[in-house]
Amino acid sequence: MTLRKQFPLVVNPILRLFSSLQICARCKSAMGTKMLEAHTPKIYYGIPRLIDSTRLNHHDAGDSTIVKRDGPPWRVMFFGSDNFSIASLKALHKCRTEGKLIEKLHVVCPETKYIKRKGKTRIISPIWQYCHDNDLTHFPWPITPEVKGYDIGVLSSFGHLVPGHLIESFPYGIANVHPSLLPRWRGASPITSAILGGDKTTGVSIMGLRPKRFDVGPILLQESIEIPHRCTTESLQETLASQGADMIVRFLKDLPTFHANGKAQSEEGVTLCGKIVPKMAIVSWSKMCDEIDRLYRAIGQDFPLETSWNGNQVRLNQMNDPKVTADLEINMEGALLGELYYHKPTQQLCVKCKDGWVSFGEVTFRKKMTAKDFYNGFLSGKNIGRQCFV
Structure with a gap:
């Protein structure tokens, strides 16, 4: 009588374990399917095969x-x-x-x-x-x-x-x-x-x-x-x-x-x-409006501008031309760097910078939303007070 018949509760699980192991192509170690998936980089598997040209001298x-x-x-x-x-x-x-x-x-x-x-x-x-x-x-x-x-x-x-x-x-x-x-x-x-x-x-x-x-x-x-x-x-x-x-x-x-x-x-x-890295997208509101605009145009398509509000990450999209924003009537005296102002006629979220204001039409806070929705959901109300990005 084989060990498998004598001790089925012990031997069968061990056999199933070994039969499910796979060999990692990178390190040649044996591991289970879930571990192998976590261990192996995700790769796009639809790569087309081209002419077989692994050697040049043919x-x-x-x-x-x-x-x-x-x-x-x-x-x-x-x-x-x-x-x-x-x-x-x-x-x-x-x-x-x-x-x-x-x-x-x-x-x-x-x-x-x-x-x-x-x-x-x-x-x-x-x-x-x-x-x-x-x-x-x-x-x-x-x-x-x-x-x-x-x-x-x-x-x-x-x-x-x-x-x-x-x-x-x-x-x-x-x-x-x-x-x-x-x-x-x-x-x-x-x-x-x-x-x-x-x-x-x-x-x-x-x-x-x-x-x-x-x-x-x-x-x-x-x-x-x-x-x-x-x-x-x-x-x-x-x-x-x-x-x-x-x-x-x-x-x-x-x-x-x-x-x-x-x-x-x-x-x-x-x-x-050098290479463009994600941390470059973090905005310093002590910079000039034109500097922030150049940052947005340079890296915004790959790395949306980021700031912090009440300890939470906020991403900023659809930035307006600073020259257009400069012509808006923003009635806020003594505004602090990073202070927010919602301009209702244009539905733009304005932020105070070193030499003026910049404005955005869309933000991502928990989810992507318009500047109007962000204002209505988080900035309007009697007891909100003055709010700032930092």
């Missing part, structure tokens, strides 16, 4: 010899990851389809990326999705060390340092499409930083990529534009992405000349910018 990658051509059509490898990159990739893809400027176009990009503010949830990289939709050969990052059969690399908002041996594998190096007037705003958030800094002009720089450091290479082509009044990071990004796409095509049309005439960046006027 027939799909082209010629294995390194020959520096003196004119088009060029063999291009594109590096990108996000929505800013899409415009340049579309322009290059169009050129490849026409066949006069580009002979071969292959793409390197990460498969997925993290969604901001949502922990470890992943979404498909926009570049990956574009490759899938348009049957473009794709190589996942990082790629194998040896790359042959290309004339130039084109990089746009890639987010990864490219090693020197990879840059040197392209006869004309790698050209980086950067959305600022370098050396101003080197780093991860040039468009956002231009708005935060109150810049009147910005632009796009095509520069030669250098290993180990971001945005320090020679300027190959650079053009400026005026920043539109009260534009957001999203709208300015769209404008600069389109400008960068046009510039990279013009750059490739006369590649040898631009490559030979690159100019080193000036050591004067260098400014650096």
Whole structure:
């Protein structure tokens, strides 16, 4: 008689336990289903499968010899990851389809990326999705060390340092499409930083990529534009992405000349910018109205402005132009910084700043609501008194 028949109450639960265990792909430990779900990052499982291109040195990658051509059509490898990159990739893809400027176009990009503010949830990289939709050969990052059969690399908002041996594998190096007037705003958030800094002009720089450091290479082509009044990071990004796409095509049309005439960046006027983080959205009401407006336009679409009211978090949306708010009749003398005033004719919630008032049409307190609903629910009444955001 087996142990299972002799001691069913003891043996059967143990067998069920072991049969339900699964092996974690990350740490190779055995664990139950619920523990495995908590242990594993949430991943978007609808990722499309692309052309199987895990190695570069096969027939799909082209010629294995390194020959520096003196004119088009060029063999291009594109590096990108996000929505800013899409415009340049579309322009290059169009050129490849026409066949006069580009002979071969292959793409390197990460498969997925993290969604901001949502922990470890992943979404498909926009570049990956574009490759899938348009049957473009794709190589996942990082790629194998040896790359042959290309004339130039084109990089746009890639987010990864490219090693020197990879840059040197392209006869004309790698050209980086950067959305600022370098050396101003080197780093991860040039468009956002231009708005935060109150810049009147910005632009796009095509520069030669250098290993180990971001945005320090020679300027190959650079053009400026005026920043539109009260534009957001999203709208300015769209404008600069389109400008960068046009510039990279013009750059490739006369590649040898631009490559030979690159100019080193000036050591004067260098400014650096880092990644945008959620804590930047916390408003200080001691700032000027224009500063708060720039903060809202720069990061509000990803990180809504935050403040505190009676110890509770409040998020602020639908900010008005400070010049329009300045024309409102606000009858409150001796207002404190952060003090609230509801303007009934326009149904706007006004907040006192260092040099005046800013106003919002929508707030999130427990749930999203209009400024009118927030006033009626929490600020109106005989014994409410004067209220302030802090």
